[in-house]
Amino acid sequence: MSQNQELPYRFVIGLEVHVQLLTQTKLFCGCSTQFGQPANSATCPVCLGMPGVLPVMNRKAVELGVMAALALNCEIPSRTKWDRKNYYYPDLPKGYQISQYDMPLSQDGWLEIEVGETKKRIGIIRAHLEEDAGKSMHDESGRGGDTRVDLNRAGTPLLEIVSKPDLTSPEEARAYLEELRLLLRTIGASDCEMQEGSLRCDANVNVHIPLPEGGHAATPIVEIKNLNSFRAVERSVRYEAQRQYEQYRKDGKKFGEVAKATAGWDDERGVTVVQRRKEEAADYRYFPEPDLGEVVVDKAMQDQARVAMGELPATARVRLQETFSLSPYDSRVITAQGRPFIRYFEDLAKGSGDSKAASNWTTNAVMAWMNEHHKEIGDFPIRPDRLAGLIQEIQKTGLNMQRAREVFAHMLEQGTTAQDACKTLGFVVMGDPGQIAEIVRRAIAANPKAVADFKKGKVKAADSIKGFVMRETKGMARTEMVQEVVMAELEAAPDPS
Numbered sequence: 216m217s218q219n220q221e222l223p224y225r226f227v228i229g230l231e232v233h234v235q236l237l238t239q240t241k242l243f244c245g246c247s248t249q250f251g252q253p254a255n256s257a258t259c260p261v262c263l264g265m266p267g268v269l270p271v272m273n274r275k276a277v278e279l280g281v282m283a284a285l286a287l288n289c290e291i292p293s294r295t296k297w298d299r300k301n302y303y304y305p306d307l308p309k310g311y312q313i314s315q316y317d318m319p320l321s322q323d324g325w326l327e328i329e330v331g332e333t334k335k336r337i338g339i340i341r342a343h344l345e346e347d348a349g350k351s352m353h354d355e356s357g358r359g360g361d362t363r364v365d366l367n368r369a370g371t372p373l374l375e376i377v378s379k380p381d382l383t384s385p386e387e388a389r390a391y392l393e394e395l396r397l398l399l400r401t402i403g404a405s406d407c408e409m410q411e412g413s414l415r416c417d418a419n420v421n422v423h424i425p426l427p428e429g430g431h432a433a434t435p436i437v438e439i440k441n442l443n444s445f446r447a448v449e450r451s452v453r454y455e456a457q458r459q460y461e462q463y464r465k466d467g468k469k470f471g472e473v474a475k476a477t478a479g480w481d482d483e484r485g486v487t488v489v490q491r492r493k494e495e496a497a498d499y500r501y502f503p504e505p506d507l508g509e510v511v512v513d514k515a516m517q518d519q520a521r522v523a524m525g526e527l528p529a530t531a532r533v534r535l536q537e538t539f540s541l542s543p544y545d546s547r548v549i550t551a552q553g554r555p556f557i558r559y560f561e562d563l564a565k566g567s568g569d570s571k572a573a574s575n576w577t578t579n580a581v582m583a584w585m586n587e588h589h590k591e592i593g594d595f596p597i598r599p600d601r602l603a604g605l606i607q608e609i610q611k612t613g614l615n616m617q618r619a620r621e622v623f624a625h626m627l628e629q630g631t632t633a634q635d636a637c638k639t640l641g642f643v644v645m646g647d648p649g650q651i652a653e654i655v656r657r658a659i660a661a662n663p664k665a666v667a668d669f670k671k672g673k674v675k676a677a678d679s680i681k682g683f684v685m686r687e688t689k690g691m692a693r694t695e696m697v698q699e700v701v702m703a704e705l706e707a708a709p710d711p712s
């Protein structure tokens with residue numbers, strides 16, 4: 216953030232996000248929405264735009280849209296309608312897209328994001344429903360092959376979520392997108408797989424440049440289309456803002472008269488490529504869809520959606536902090552993994568009676584296993600009650616962390632309890648002070664130099680005595696006990712010098 220404060224301009228960023236809603240079938244026909252089917256196999260006369268067919272609305276899509284809109288704190292009018300957005304493109308067989316224009320499903324919401332320690336509400340202008348277009352597949356070999364089209368995606372239900380231009384840094388843009396994805400995944404509205412195109416993002420960017428006489432100059436907005444990774448969003452916005460600033464420095468006030476434009480993002484070269492003047496609403500000749508009626512979203516439907524959405528990530532973060540005394544950071548890491556992971560943590564915290572240890576084990580060892588194996592928490596082989604057993608074993612015996620990790624690895628491989636793993640590995644912790652004192656006295660006898668140093672006030676000299684004891688016991692003596700006994704025996708020992 217500090218790097219932005221040094222820039223001679225202020226970012227003004229708004230994001231337009233399209234997410235695919237998690238329905239089995241398309242928005243206006245019964246075709247499957249499953250990803251990865253053979254090209255053009257999931258199509259029918261309705262989504263192919265044949266004459267004489269009629270769309271039938273998928274109620275599940277509206278329900279998911281309502282749920283997402285409520286989770287985004289949007290207002291939901293009691294009536295909403297469909298409109299035709301007309302444009303010609305080969306992947307749009309009807310020549311229009313069924314979308315929503317002047318009576319969207321929802322409007323005026325917000326999403327809270329966190330960048331560093333700062334929380335900020337980002338306004339949502341609207342979230343409306345629409346159908347997706349197909350996919351053109353251009354020959355990119357450079358040999359001039361045909362462009363082909365796959366219409367499997369044509370007619371799948373989308374929710375378009377338009378933010379206010381409240382985002383004031385590339386980091387905030389990324390944080391907004393990450394929070395939006397976590398929210399929609401958590402409530403089950405969308406799987407938000409950017410790789411599969413079920414979350415797509417366009418960024419509207421311009422900059423405000425403070426003027427010496429007061430106020431600021433604003434560069435024209437450029438819309439960067441089809442950003443397909445979080446990193447691309449962050450990089451492209453940063454690049455485009457700098458490009459606009461430099462253009463402004465070259466052209467001065469004239470620059471303010473240039474029309475809005477769209478741009479693409481060349482990820483390899485790391486540059487935006489400005490393409491064309493941006494369409495205005497009038498270019499699309501919107502008009503009400505004559506084949507579909509108005510949709511009534513009544514209170515019962517909203518109540519049902521509220522129940523179905525369950526606990527939101529923001530609420531879960533606060534709850535974990537309050538119930539388990541977690542730090543804001545730990546609660547954020549755990550919540551970001553989704554509901555099953557939160558549940559695992561809770562079971563572990565309750566089972567072990569030590570929420571700090573539970574948080575450390577889940578966010579370190581358990582997450583490391585998930586990342587390494589590209590698996591979910593549901594696939595993790597150690598159940599929370601078993602892992603709770605390990606935490607309790609550590610508390611009881613004072614097993615050190617290195618040994619505890621070996622026990623953990625053994626439990627993973629063998630599926631045993633912590634106690635059995637300790638026995639098999641020979642990790643029986645020595646906790647008898649008399650036995651430890653005997654070893655400490657031998658260490659003292661063998662290290663007159665360390666004792667002499669200690670007597671001269673070098674407290675550090677005790678470390679070599681402790682090291683001797685840990686070697687003798689193969690690290691199986693309780694560390695606090697060794698500490699205590701070594702200090703007591705050193706105090707009591709006669710000064711050899």
Ligand code: ZN
Nearest residue numbers: 244246259262
């Ligand atoms: Zn169809």
Ligand code: MN
Nearest residue numbers: 233314345375
């Ligand atoms: Mn759209």
